[in-house]
Amino acid sequence: MTQRNDRKRGLDLGFLEGLIGFRLRLAQIALFEDFERALRPFDITPTRFGALALIDANPGLSQMQLAKAIRLDRSTLVALLDHLEGRGLVLRRPSATDKRTNELSLTGEGRKLLGQLKRRVLDHEKRTFGKLSADERAQLARLLEAVSAMKTKQVIEI
Amino acid sequence: MTQRNDRKRGLDLGFLEGLIGFRLRLAQIALFEDFERALRPFDITPTRFGALALIDANPGLSQMQLAKAIRLDRSTLVALLDHLEGRGLVLRRPSATDKRTNELSLTGEGRKLLGQLKRRVLDHEKRTFGKLSADERAQLARLLEAVSAMKTKQVIEI
DNA sequence: CTATAAATGTTTGACGACAAACTAGTTGGG
DNA sequence: CCCAACTAGTTTGTCGTCAAACATTTATAG
Secondary structure: OOOOOOOOOOOOOHHHHHOHHHHHHHHHHHHHHHHHHHHHHHOOOHHHHHHHHHHHHOOOOOHHHHHHHOOOOHHHHHHHHHHHHHOOOEEEEEOOOOOOOEEEEEOHHHHHHHHHHHHHHHHHHHHHHOOOOHHHHHHHHHHHHHHHOOOOOOOOOO | OOOOOOOOOOOOOHHHHHOHHHHHHHHHHHHHHHHHHHHHHHOOOHHHHHHHHHHHHOOOOOHHHHHHHOOOOHHHHHHHHHHHHHOOOEEEEEOOOOOOOEEEEEOHHHHHHHHHHHHHHHHHHHHHHOOOOHHHHHHHHHHHHHHHOOOOOOOOOO
């Protein structure tokens, strides 16, 4: 049907045109691109930043708690924490009450670096969402929250 | 400051609390989770689906055009197309006018499968965004588009 | 109390993505 | 015309992620 091959404006998105999920994916890609560039000088990825921020806000938390909070597999977190620990930013201390778990915390250097990162991230947020009004930003945050609140309740029949 | 460790409601998000980017990431994860589960029986990932849909809407397009449209590195596309071609869903035909490029198209079987996939994807969209009103969905689409329109214009000073 | 189940952190294997280097083909300025 | 710069597709290497299997510790059922 819609078979115009716009040369300038990009291709026909076809079925993808109407999918909000596709728009969400494109927004996410643009977001990460800017975020990664902003923190590249520190060798900090969005995921690493998320881990640092959550450990900072919840000192003593376990790896499982952290993994759930940033929606990462616990096995993935192992290498990530190895890295941050190796850089002297994070501490793994075996819990006294539950010998299976480690209590995570930031080192002084970790807190110091996080401070610098936060400023960069705020700049990044401003670049990415700054063209939206405060109202629109609030709207967007609300709608996104509603989407992730879906939480995989439904079943899919094959 | 805010150091309450809510046991039930999850941890303190701390600095992440106010970041729209973080909400966007969570929404994207939830989205992909449902999408992947919905199309797993067909061994089709979101990226593969995007490629199929775009080839369908723009038969004859090149790998580079496709790569740009779905924001994928051209090297990544090679293996993806190898897979789809191996399954008899996609055709790579060397262009007569420019011998560097391949003209991509769907096979009959590719179109047939895409038809089934589309229904699944629409169900998925309904699950993911169905709790939003039509107005809210339009709003969300508009705001997401504004975000990805950012397009990395700004420079970052180190 | 004890045996079984569940949870935590780790290791290993597979896969998808990007980036750099390579080959082949095309284009544009001299 | 021609050679240098660019473009398209591919190969190879690396990295981040998930999933399954494992050992250790904790929780639970009988």
